[in-house]
Amino acid sequence: MxxxxxxxxxxxxxxxxxxxxxxxxxxxxxxxxxxxxxxxxxxxxxxxxxxxxxxxxxxxxxxxxxxxxxxxxxxxxxxxxxxxxxxxxxxxxxxxxxxxxxxxxxxxxxxxxxxxxxxxxxxxxxxxxxxxxxxxxxxxxxxxxxxxxxxxxxxxxxxxxxxxxxxxxxxxxxxxxxxxxxxxxxxxxxxxxxxxxxxxxxxxxxxxxxxxxxxxxxxxxxxxxxxxxxxxxxxxxxxxxxxxxxxxxxxxxxxxENDEYAGFGAGAHGYVAGIRYSNHGPLKKYIDAVNKGDLPIVYEHIVTENEKREEQMFLGLRKTEGVLHHIYEEKFNETMLTRYRHVIEKLVSEGLLEHDTNGIHLTRKGRFVGNEVFQQFLLED
Missing domain, CATH: 3.20.20.70 (Aldolase class I)
Structure with a gap:
């Protein structure tokens, strides 16, 4: 929703x-x-x-x-x-x-x-x-x-x-x-x-x-x-x-928080019903598509379960509070440590993450290299 x-x-x-x-x-x-x-x-x-x-x-x-x-x-x-x-x-x-x-x-x-x-x-x-x-x-x-x-x-x-x-x-x-x-x-x-x-x-x-x-x-x-x-x-x-x-x-x-939102307009992006999409960018293509009674979508991607996990981590870690254990478990019916224990332990040892009973979040040092931290949470299919 x-x-x-x-x-x-x-x-x-x-x-x-x-x-x-x-x-x-x-x-x-x-x-x-x-x-x-x-x-x-x-x-x-x-x-x-x-x-x-x-x-x-x-x-x-x-x-x-x-x-x-x-x-x-x-x-x-x-x-x-x-x-x-x-x-x-x-x-x-x-x-x-x-x-x-x-x-x-x-x-x-x-x-x-x-x-x-x-x-x-x-x-x-x-x-x-x-x-x-x-x-x-x-x-x-x-x-x-x-x-x-x-x-x-x-x-x-x-x-x-x-x-x-x-x-x-x-x-x-x-x-x-x-x-x-x-x-x-x-x-x-x-x-x-x-x-x-x-x-x-x-x-x-x-x-x-x-x-x-x-x-x-x-x-x-x-x-x-x-x-x-x-x-x-x-x-x-x-x-x-x-x-x-x-x-x-x-x-x-x-x-x-990796939740869904609708995007309207030329070139807009959205995420609805598990699908990420983007609209036609050129005005004429956008307007013509809608006038034909079609949604003006030029690209759609059904987000896989692994992609949802990845996005939950690297989007959530942008927040100061980080990724919370209970939110992750509610969404994926597994603990964060089940999937990411070794990555989390490695980043904690490097001083880039903190891990407590609530979840994980970037340290002050980690904020300077956020993109490098996020990449560690990409999963191989």
């Missing part, structure tokens, strides 16, 4: 240099038709899986940039969501946002439409770095937008930050953190830059024109991040996420 819903809005007024998500320049795109198609896709999915949408807990508008839409388009989209998605059990409704796109009118449309959490792409408070990564907002946009959001009624506000950016110094990173803490918001996500294929940065990297911080400096930035977050009362609940009590992201926890 799906616990969450992800809805992809693939339109942007500006394409960031690091972004590899499915996205299109807003101008001259069939935005209104796309919104109508989203409603049709939701109706088709609920028709196919009627029992899987009865207890939706979270909804997440991602992109692209949902706030690239006009207030009227946002109202239309949110109305369709309320029409097709049962809202009775929804406790968290998030929208991603760009600081320079959120007018008071858009904020009011989001709030009136049921959105109760904003996730804002700030990335840096250094204007030079913002220009390098292709962002168009200023610090003033961030301050003004957050003040407006609080005025409208939003209390659950998160921002994204990035480190390991081209040419970024420790002083720039520490300055961004200080400005983030001054906002007095309850949640901050912080990610290291990953140079993905099919991005502007990837093209620069392959030509030797992208100059990144050293691995040691990036590790030092992560170390400073964890120390500063703790000092300012934001607890680390996942490798890259920090929050005050009761403000952790419920939607993202669905991913890390």
């Amino acid at each position: 799906a616990r969450g819903v992800y809805i992809h809005i693939p339109f942007c007024h500006q394409i960031c240099n690091y972004c590899d998500f499915n996205k299109f320049y807003f101008k001259n795109q069939p935005v209104d038709e796309y919104i109508e198609t989203l409603g049709k896709e939701m109706a088709l999915a609920i028709q196919k899986y009627p029992d899987h949408f009865k207890q939706i807990e979270t909804i997440f508008l991602g992109g692209g940039t949902p706030t690239a839409l006009s207030p009227e388009q946002l109202e239309k989209l949110l109305g369709l969501i309320r029409t097709y998605i049962p809202m009775d059990s929804v406790t968290e409704f998030t929208s991603e946002a760009n600081p320079d796109e959120l007018s008071e009118e858009k904020l009011q449309a989001l709030f009136a439409g049921g959105v109760n959490r904003l996730s804002m792409g700030v990335q840096s408070f250094d204007q030079t770095l913002l220009k390098k990564i292709g962002r168009t907002h200023s610090n003033e946009h961030v301050y003004e937008t957050i003040a407006l959001a609080k005025k409208v009624g939003f209390h659950n506000i998160s921002i994204d930050l990035m480190y390991g950016l081209p040419g970024q110094t420790m002083a720039q990173w520490e300055n961004s953190l200080a400005k983030a803490f001054a906002l007095k918001i309850p949640h901050i996500s912080a990610y290291s830059l990953i140079v993905e294929p099919k991005t502007i940065f990837y093209n620069q990297y392959t030509k030797g024109k992208l100059h990144l911080p050293t691995e040691d400096l990036e590790a030092d930035m992560y170390d400073v991040l964890m120390k500063q977050m703790e000092a300012h009362g934001l607890q680390q609940y996942e490798i890259s996420n920090f929050a005050q009590s009761d403000f952790s992201s419920s939607h993202n926890k669905i991913y890390w």
Whole structure:
């Protein structure tokens, strides 16, 4: 049964240099038709899986940039969501946002439409770095937008930050953190830059024109991040996420707990009825498929039992609390040690995992090499 819903809005007024998500320049795109198609896709999915949408807990508008839409388009989209998605059990409704796109009118449309959490792409408070990564907002946009959001009624506000950016110094990173803490918001996500294929940065990297911080400096930035977050009362609940009590992201926890969620929109991914799937990315293919009365799925994979175990481990270990024994046993009708005793003992001896009566979790040392730890839990068929 799906616990969450992800809805992809693939339109942007500006394409960031690091972004590899499915996205299109807003101008001259069939935005209104796309919104109508989203409603049709939701109706088709609920028709196919009627029992899987009865207890939706979270909804997440991602992109692209949902706030690239006009207030009227946002109202239309949110109305369709309320029409097709049962809202009775929804406790968290998030929208991603760009600081320079959120007018008071858009904020009011989001709030009136049921959105109760904003996730804002700030990335840096250094204007030079913002220009390098292709962002168009200023610090003033961030301050003004957050003040407006609080005025409208939003209390659950998160921002994204990035480190390991081209040419970024420790002083720039520490300055961004200080400005983030001054906002007095309850949640901050912080990610290291990953140079993905099919991005502007990837093209620069392959030509030797992208100059990144050293691995040691990036590790030092992560170390400073964890120390500063703790000092300012934001607890680390996942490798890259920090929050005050009761403000952790419920939607993202669905991913890390390896539970099911529906994905709607061009290029969206989902996990329903034991099947991971992805939708057509090109707008025309997505819209045409739905208009023919078909779900716009281009790829499906039935997740095997071993794959479920693997995902339970390496997704769950992203969380500070780690993987709990009783949850693993409920899902797989076996103990974690039955399957993974030797791996766990090895990683504990290396100081990368801690194991107690509740379960297993990364040590502070293990957080720096999380991907290496996760790979140890892959099973051979």
